[in-house]
Amino acid sequence: MESESGYRAQDIERYVDEPDKRPGRTAFQRDRARVLHSAALRRLAGKTQVVDPGVSDAAVPDTSPRTRLTHSLECAQVGRELGAALGCDPDLVETACLAHDLGHPPFGHNGELVLAEFAADCGGFEGNAQSLRLLTRIEPKRFASPDVSVGLNLTRAALDAATKYPWPRGGNPAAPGSPKFGVYEDDLPVFRWARQGVPEAPHAPETPGAPAPRVCFEAQVMDWSDDVAYSVHDVEDGLQAGHIDPRALRSTPERADVFACAAGRYAPAGTSPDELAEALDRLLAQPWWPAHYDGTALDQARLKDAASQLIGRFCLAAEGATRARYGTARLTRYAAELVVPREQRLECAVLKAVADRYVMQRAAQARRRAEQRVVIAELAAALLARAPIGLDPQFAAIFTAAPDDRARRRAVVDQIASLTDAAATALHARLTR
Known part of the structure; x- marks a missing residue:
């Protein structure tokens, strides 16, 4: 059994306290199992990495190129071994690696650009921020009350380890114009909880401006x-x-x-x-x-x-x-x-x-990306116009209960981000025909 030595009691706390159904496992083993068994991880099998699965414009046999899922599994294997060699808990690093791409929308960074534009008035869109939202809210595993989901309810250390950009949109003082960020405004309470006890980054006197928030090892x-x-x-x-x-x-x-x-x-x-x-x-x-x-x-x-x-x-x-x-x-x-x-x-x-x-x-990939951007843009507009019709029950309920237009638009964004490439294409065809 892996040891949690080297980690403090607060590192293995969960946002909502809960008993372990299987005593003897470490907290980080539980975290890893929760991500590994999540629907969000399975959906990565239907999201493109670089070479589109099943699509070829070259006269070569099928080579089964990687998807976001196989990339995440390979990243996890690399991270687990490197982390263990340096003294990290290997289950903790593997959890972060498995979770790092969960928030990627259909068509990867291409879809991310379209959703960022669509969501500009409700907090923007960023795959890493979406991953945190998924881990702490969208993926149904634990509820603080019948109306309040806490997602997978991972440990503080696991949420922090999965956060590459620990700041909200425009919140990196070292690079305020950077498009990268790791948390939406709606999710700041759990983010601040996960970041409790983080020491400030040392400031280099010769470097103008404030340093970026620290990223855990x-x-x-x-x-x-x-x-x-x-x-x-x-x-x-x-x-x-x-x-x-x-x-x-x-x-x-x-x-x-x-x-x-x-x-x-x-x-x-x-x-x-x-x-x-x-x-x-x-x-x-x-x-x-x-x-x-x-x-x-x-x-x-x-x-x-x-x-x-x-x-x-x-x-x-x-x-x-x-x-x-x-x-x-x-x-x-x-x-x-x-x-x-x-x-x-x-x-x-x-x-x-x-x-x-x-x-x-x-050239073929450029044409395909242009077509994909049209799919996401038209799908977002169609869903927003028809919602809650067209939304999955989970997101239809969120849309219906939303207090304002910003929250309703965010529910549509969450729905689209959860789709695989094929599901987004099929839903777009159904809603726009």
Whole structure:
């Protein structure tokens, strides 16, 4: 049985106290089980990661690309092992990894952009804030009273570990214009409860402005595990689907496109093209790097080994650098900061840019994203006009009981965010025909 040593009594408190039906389990084992058995996690099987499942515009056999669910499971495996190596409770880190994408709407970030515009007047939309809302309100597991859901009622430490952006919209003093945030105004009470006892971030005198709120160590492990899993596996899926040709990464014009994408979206500010070129060349020089991919069984095995090598490279680098700073102590909550060497951050950024350039920026994918944006926008308008007709019983009840237009619009947003890609497409067809 995993131990909770290294965690305080308040870390394992729940928003609403409840007895354990199975004594002998740790609080974090219960958290993990609740997320693992949630309907929200199952629905991720129907939400696209990067390559659309069942849709191909290349003459290649079905390669069963990853969904949000398989990505979350792989992120959880990476995070569990890295967290355990650094002294975190592995069930706690795995819970955060399993939960980190629960709030993603249909069509991923594409749907997120449309919902953010639709919800601008009722608090906005952000996938991470939606995940917290789902964990603490929408997913039906525990109720404080017949009318007040507390969602999965996870521990304080689990909610904090699942929060990458611990501030409301516009509430990051270090970057007030950032679109990233982790809590809606409606959910501030439980968010503040989860953040009780968090120490303030140290202020660097040479840095203007206030520092960003601190992110707990387990959330940092989750965040890096997410980066590692999707950067590696998105490239793997792109290669298998025939969208990425490894030989293109040695072409000067192709490399320039990749570096421009990496600098603009994924690399730390101020990163030079030379640094990105060095990062890519380090990967290309590895004996396990796939120099070509033709889809044979041998190539598939080599690609799988390359993915494993990359994950080990990124995780071992973070583990070694963090241990070099903090020694062998058990690292939990706010006792440390995860240290990821700049070289590995840039290698990860380059991989993300490769997937972006050759998979997400394809002409066919651009057309598909435009069609998906129309689906979400029209679906939102149709639901708002007809509600509570068209809403699931859970959201129809919330809509009917809502005190004002803002709350009614939020109920529609919650409904759409809960849908899979196929369910959103089908509901749009039914309501707009």
